[in-house]
Amino acid sequence: MNIITAKDLVFDYPGKRALDNVSFTIPEHSITALVGPNGAGKTTLMRCLAALETPLYGSIELNSVDVLAEPRECHRQVGYLSDFFGLYDELSVEKCLRFVAACHHIQNIDEAIDEAITLLHLQDYVQTPAGALSRGYRQRLGMAQAIIHKPKVLILDEPASGLDPEARAELADLMLALQKTGVTTLVSSHILSELSEYSSHMLIIEQGRIVDNSPIAAEVSQSIRLRIAVASESTELQTLLEQESDFSIEVASDKEALGELNGDATAAAELLQRLIKAGLTVCEYEVVRPDMQDVYLQRVRQERENQGRSH
Amino acid sequence: MFNPELAKNYWLEITPHRLIATPVVIALIAILILINAETDLAKTLEIYFYSAAVILACIGGAYYASNSLMTEFVEKTWDQQRLSPLSPWTLTWGKLVGGTLFPWYGAILCLLGYLLLPPFYGNETSLLERLLNSFILIEIAVFVQALSILLSLNLANNPDRLIRYRRNHTSSAVLVAIIVAPPFLGLPHEGFQSWYGVDIATRDFVMLSSLCFAFWAVLGAYRLMRNQMQFQNGQLPWIAFNIFLMIYFPGLAELNDQSQLSQFQYTIAFGIGLSLFYMLFLTSTIENQRIRRCINAIKDKNPKALWLNTPLWATTYILTALCAIISTLSFYAEGVVFFEWPEHSRLIFISLLLFGLRDVLLWLGLSFGSKSQRHAVITIIYLCLLYVVVPLIIAGLDLKWLLGFFWPADAKEVFIIPVALEIPFVAYWTRKRWLRAGM
Numbered sequence: 001m002n003i004i005t006a007k008d009l010v011f012d013y014p015g016k017r018a019l020d021n022v023s024f025t026i027p028e029h030s031i032t033a034l035v036g037p038n039g040a041g042k043t044t045l046m047r048c049l050a051a052l053e054t055p056l057y058g059s060i061e062l063n064s065v066d067v068l069a070e071p072r073e074c075h076r077q078v079g080y081l082s083d084f085f086g087l088y089d090e091l092s093v094e095k096c097l098r099f100v101a102a103c104h105h106i107q108n109i110d111e112a113i114d115e116a117i118t119l120l121h122l123q124d125y126v127q128t129p130a131g132a133l134s135r136g137y138r139q140r141l142g143m144a145q146a147i148i149h150k151p152k153v154l155i156l157d158e159p160a161s162g163l164d165p166e167a168r169a170e171l172a173d174l175m176l177a178l179q180k181t182g183v184t185t186l187v188s189s190h191i192l193s194e195l196s197e198y199s200s201h202m203l204i205i206e207q208g209r210i211v212d213n214s215p216i217a218a219e220v221s222q223s224i225r226l227r228i229a230v231a232s233e234s235t236e237l238q239t240l241l242e243q244e245s246d247f248s249i250e251v252a253s254d255k256e257a258l259g260e261l262n263g264d265a266t267a268a269a270e271l272l273q274r275l276i277k278a279g280l281t282v283c284e285y286e287v288v289r290p291d292m293q294d295v296y297l298q299r300v301r302q303e304r305e306n307q308g309r310s311h
Numbered sequence: 312m313f314n315p316e317l318a319k320n321y322w323l324e325i326t327p328h329r330l331i332a333t334p335v336v337i338a339l340i341a342i343l344i345l346i347n348a349e350t351d352l353a354k355t356l357e358i359y360f361y362s363a364a365v366i367l368a369c370i371g372g373a374y375y376a377s378n379s380l381m382t383e384f385v386e387k388t389w390d391q392q393r394l395s396p397l398s399p400w401t402l403t404w405g406k407l408v409g410g411t412l413f414p415w416y417g418a419i420l421c422l423l424g425y426l427l428l429p430p431f432y433g434n435e436t437s438l439l440e441r442l443l444n445s446f447i448l449i450e451i452a453v454f455v456q457a458l459s460i461l462l463s464l465n466l467a468n469n470p471d472r473l474i475r476y477r478r479n480h481t482s483s484a485v486l487v488a489i490i491v492a493p494p495f496l497g498l499p500h501e502g503f504q505s506w507y508g509v510d511i512a513t514r515d516f517v518m519l520s521s522l523c524f525a526f527w528a529v530l531g532a533y534r535l536m537r538n539q540m541q542f543q544n545g546q547l548p549w550i551a552f553n554i555f556l557m558i559y560f561p562g563l564a565e566l567n568d569q570s571q572l573s574q575f576q577y578t579i580a581f582g583i584g585l586s587l588f589y590m591l592f593l594t595s596t597i598e599n600q601r602i603r604r605c606i607n608a609i610k611d612k613n614p615k616a617l618w619l620n621t622p623l624w625a626t627t628y629i630l631t632a633l634c635a636i637i638s639t640l641s642f643y644a645e646g647v648v649f650f651e652w653p654e655h656s657r658l659i660f661i662s663l664l665l666f667g668l669r670d671v672l673l674w675l676g677l678s679f680g681s682k683s684q685r686h687a688v689i690t691i692i693y694l695c696l697l698y699v700v701v702p703l704i705i706a707g708l709d710l711k712w713l714l715g716f717f718w719p720a721d722a723k724e725v726f727i728i729p730v731a732l733e734i735p736f737v738a739y740w741t742r743k744r745w746l747r748a749g750m
Binding site for chain 2: 056072075088089095145
């Protein structure tokens with residue numbers, strides 16, 4: 001079931017069309033990576049979805065709410081974190097959260113604050129002014145503010161920019177944890193490798209147009225990309241794999257092979273069993289997830305070629 | 312929580328240091344003044360406390376009100392505010408009262424001093440009089456503070472510019488307070504004020520006027536807040552405000568020659584309409600989307616969408632045009648002639664109206680350009696060229712037949728046809744720019 005459905009969105013800035021007939025859907029409980037070059041229209045699109053901007057044409061439905069007709073209802077259902085994660089620097093973490101919780105008319109404010117603080121690991125900074133926090137902790141506080149009212153949809157604009165690797169890893173964990181609680185997330189970032197850690201879907205936008213909107217391949221694909229390595233060199237690896245009718249080899253040597261198995265995880269487990277039974281010393285057996293960056297670049301180049309042809 | 316916005320401002324503005332230091336500073340200055348006052352201690356104290364309250368509530372209040380909003384933009388918290396489920400009214404009064412809590416704290420201490428201390432020094436002004444003066448001060452403070460928020464909110468659609476010129480905007484808010492407040496606060500409020508020939512006690516008139524202006528300013532701030540929170544506003548309050556100004560100010564007109572009074576009053580009403588129109592479009596952020604929605608509404612024959620999306624300057628223009636038509640008809644009915652001009656001088660408002668149309672088309676055309684960020688400044692420069700430099704050149708070259716394209720009138724006649732011919736050309740150019748911008 002789709003939680004967001006956008007149809008034919010058009011948004012103009014003076015002298016520039018930021019969104020050009022943008023249509024897409026986002027399934028419930030997914031984490032969708034919104035990717036595209038600078039100036040592609042990512043932030044404008046996110047702001048339209050959060051009912052912070054009104055598109056010139058088109059419609060947006062978010063959790064059965066007509067965003068353009070009922071922007072305030074949309075505000076209740078959405079948690080939005082801009083790339084600046086604005087905070088009141090002079091207020092303590094606790095006061096920042098208390099203010100946001102009160103704005104959302106949350107009944108048990110103390111409980112909501114405790115929950116957000118625990119989820120974002122802010123326990124040691126409860127009374128610290130927001131202005132005194134490091135960038136990583138400011139980001140956590142921004143996230144805590146965005147989720148304190150338990151939104152159905154979370155929209156995050158470049159949440160990982162400027163974070164250290166540890167904070168990024170924690171952000172990825174948080175995204176997955178929120179996904180398990182039923183939150184649908186739309187996240188934009190330039191760091192595609194990081195997005196691939198937690199994203200289930202990818203939405204590519206370029207020059208205000210949607211280039212691709214699809215689940216990330218591994219989630220739905222009928223095949224699995226496998227890398228198999230053996231401890232001792234043997235020509236047997238390549239020979240055995242060539243005999244497997246469902247496995248097509250991309251690269252193979254005496255020590256390692258990379259290829260695509262036509263089947264699911266069970267088929268992969270059965271293949272491993274057969275290789276071991278045949279006496280191969282399999283030391284590495286890895287499902288290679290598609291590289292988001294490769295997919296992204298491939299789709300964008302394809303789109304540019306199509307554009308070139310049509311012109 | 313009563314009003315989260317108010318609570319947040321309380322946390323930010325009222326610190327223990329400020330709570331203690333403010334009365335101490337006020338008291339120390341009062342003591343210093345008392346020690347140095349040679350005569351009439353009561354009067355000296357009264358002037359000190361009242362002036363301090365004015366400075367704190369009006370000037371300080373305007374500064375703090377504007378700054379509380381600017382800080383939201385600088386700290387990038389404005390989007391969070393817009394997304395909050397608080398109602399626009401809760402946010403408006405939370406900001407109006409909350410953002411100015413500190414100056415109000417000082418002002419209320421000063422007002423208490425003004426009300427309670429002078430009697431101990433033999434003051435002759437009655438308590439009722441001082442209470443009424445305090446009430447007027449509070450009204451005016453609310454007016455300038457709301458005006459300050461309104462001016463900042465008017466620019467909220469262009470946050471980058473707002474941040475870049477933050478100090479200028481805050482200083483402008485203070486300047487507006489300095490200009491607007493004194494006419495209401497000049498003491499003592501004695502005698503009578505004539506309004507459309509009716510004599511009203513000056514204090515009552517000031518009190519009622521300041522109440523009206525405070526109401527309009529708060530309403531304006533509330534409506535802009537609604538806009539920021541993605542509510543759509545209709546036009547009725549704006550129309551009512553325009554009509555209020557067009558009726559209120561002409562009522563103050565006084566002339567020795569009563570036969571020219573109505574002509575003078577019409578002129579004031581029209582002047583107010585035209586000034587509002589110019590002020591509005593020159594301070595508007597670029598409205599391509601709004602204009603497109605208007606055009607769509609007309610195409611779709613959707614009057615509700617048209618009502619919601621018509622730019623305010625367009626509404627004001629229509630009202631000013633109505634005022635011009637009524638005035639012109641009345642001039643013909645009464646046989647009015649302006650100054651030494653011949654009979655068709657009665658068409659002066661129509662000529663000015665046409666120049667207004669040309670100028671707004673010019674502004675629109677400039678705003679449709681790709682580098683349209685500075686279109687208001689460029690428009691002002693072009694208007695200076697069109698109204699000052701070119702007419703001076705024309706006068707210098709003795710090409711007076713050309714003057715009608717740049718001025719509504721000269722010493723001998725009012726020009727209508729030249730500007731009427733000019734408008735289609737400017738409209739064509741504006742449309743071309745609109746199409747080129749891909750609208």
